[in-house]
Amino acid sequence: MRLLTITISCLLAVLSARADGPPGVLSLLVENDVIAGTDRHYTSGVMLAYVSDINRGPRKAERFGRRLPFLDDDDDIHISFALGHEIYTPAEITEPDLIVTDRPYAGYLYGAVGFTTSDADDTSTWRLDFGIVGPSARGKEIQRGLHRRIDTYEPRGWSHQLKDEPVLNAVYEKKWRLLPPRQNTVLAVDLLPHLGGAVGNLQRYVNAGLTLRIGRHLESDYGPPRIRPALPGSLFFNPKDGPTWYFYAGVDGRYVEHNLFLDGNTWKHSHSVDKLHWVGDVQAGFVINTRALRLAYSFVWRSREFRLQEERNRFGSLTLAYRF
Numbered sequence: 012m013r014l015l016t017i018t019i020s021c022l023l024a025v026l027s028a029r030a031d032g033p034p035g036v037l038s039l040l041v042e043n044d045v046i047a048g049t050d051r052h053y054t055s056g057v058m059l060a061y062v063s064d065i066n067r068g069p070r071k072a073e074r075f076g077r078r079l080p081f082l083d084d085d086d087d088i089h090i091s092f093a094l095g096h097e098i099y100t101p102a103e104i105t106e107p108d109l110i111v112t113d114r115p116y117a118g119y120l121y122g123a124v125g126f127t128t129s130d131a132d133d134t135s136t137w138r139l140d141f142g143i144v145g146p147s148a149r150g151k152e153i154q155r156g157l158h159r160r161i162d163t164y165e166p167r168g169w170s171h172q173l174k175d176e177p178v179l180n181a182v183y184e185k186k187w188r189l190l191p192p193r194q195n196t197v198l199a200v201d202l203l204p205h206l207g208g209a210v211g212n213l214q215r216y217v218n219a220g221l222t223l224r225i226g227r228h229l230e231s232d233y234g235p236p237r238i239r240p241a242l243p244g245s246l247f248f249n250p251k252d253g254p255t256w257y258f259y260a261g262v263d264g265r266y267v268e269h270n271l272f273l274d275g276n277t278w279k280h281s282h283s284v285d286k287l288h289w290v291g292d293v294q295a296g297f298v299i300n301t302r303a304l305r306l307a308y309s310f311v312w313r314s315r316e317f318r319l320q321e322e323r324n325r326f327g328s329l330t331l332a333y334r335f
Contacts, residue, residue, distance in 0.1 A: 040238055040328065042237075055098040068088065075126075108168070180214060182239055187203065201224050205263075227257065232248040235328075259295065306331060
């Protein structure tokens with residue numbers, strides 16, 4: 012928890028320092044399955060993120076980032092800071108007894124620091140996540156409090172949630188821009204393939220996929236941001252030639268070697284399920300960028316993640332961002 016407190020303080024200090032200084036982007040990402048009419052599995056994700064403008068992040072962080080492998084030290088660099096919270100539950104949350112055939116309850120509270128280099132043709136990102144999974148993440152209190160506010164049924168199985176475990180994870184993503192959009196066209200098309208992976212005690216996987224976009228001024232970003240694991244996008248946007256809008260569709264497939272939310276606690280006994288190693292996402296949505304504001308919406312279909320899972324998951328993702 013102390014690490015998270017330090018991250019919160021750093022994020023607030025950076026935002027305060029940037030208020031009268033060089034621009035950056037502040038984003039709020041909300042993912043929830045209520046949009047799909049469900050309340051199960053990955054049921055809630057919230058992330059507040061700040062990303063610096065090009066080459067205007069903390070100097071020590073920039074120097075560190077340019078030394079990381081697979082980042083091009085000649086490209087522009089952005090530094091990002093994020094705070095997030097996620098909630099995972101079984102499908103039947105009114106059942107107080109342990110449901111051995113369904114995934115564990117889990118709350119996850121984390122902070123993150125990211126390093127992104129980019130040019131007109133590609134972008135690469137390293138992100139370090141640290142936080143805690145378990146009762147200290149307050150998933151039970153948050154979900155129960157929200158359900159009371161909207162006057163719906165109370166989740167009753169949180170006594171079976173994963174136990175407290177500190178988390179340290181590193182994520183790498185690489186994205187290319189194929190079919191570069193032509194300038195000054197009414198409608199442009201581009202194709203964004205990606206590769207990536209993650210290591211740590213939270214999740215270990217490798218992934219690959221593709222995003223197709225159709226719209227105007229596509230060069231202003233590399234797609235909408237998402238809470239990982241997901242199709243990679245970009246927290247930063249810069250519509251130089253006027254407002255950006257586009258529709259998009261994408262796929263991501265990953266081989267999952269470890270998932271704490273399904274495999275259970277690393278060093279303590281906890282409930283777990285027999286996960287599936289191959290998981291896929293299909294998502295579609297739209298993005299609107301003005302000079303200062305971004306609105307992005309995605310709908311996500313996710314394949315089954317464990318063997319006894321009866322239905323595939325689906326949820327919505329909404330991003331509101333301000334560039335200052």
